């Protein structure tokens with residue numbers, strides 16, 4: 001995994017310096033996971049996930065089959081003072097660190113049975129029947145390692 005930043009080139013209204021991104025390689029179980037299902041804490045929350053080939057900002061800067069996630073500084077109240085380049089760099093470094101931590105656990109994508117990303121054991125799970133999903137940490141019943149997966153949001 002690596003990170004990069006991009007300066008805003010469309011700054012017509014007062015906004016922060018630019019956006020921060022993390023590149024997730026195909027080998028990671030977090031590759032392909034929508035940003036809404038990635039439990040990280042970053043400025044304004046994640047607002048982007050796509051393949052590198054669909055990265056509108058600059059498609060040539062990353063591998064086409066890598067997965068890109070990122071945040072922006074276009075939220076209410078963001079400006080060049082509270083979202084300086086230094087701030088964006090720090091937030092991006094924090095995001096990379098959080099993703100590297102999540103990568104240790106792995107993410108199970110299947111929605112009917114959850115396959116442990118460490119040992120391959122299948123765990124039954126209620127099918128996702130809501131557009132509102134939560135990401136939960138689970139412990140594998142076989143290898144006892146922890147991983148993340150999507151579940152229906154609790155009432």
Ligand SMILES: [Zn+2]
Pocket residue numbers: 116117118119120121140141142143144145
């Ligand atoms: Zn396991």
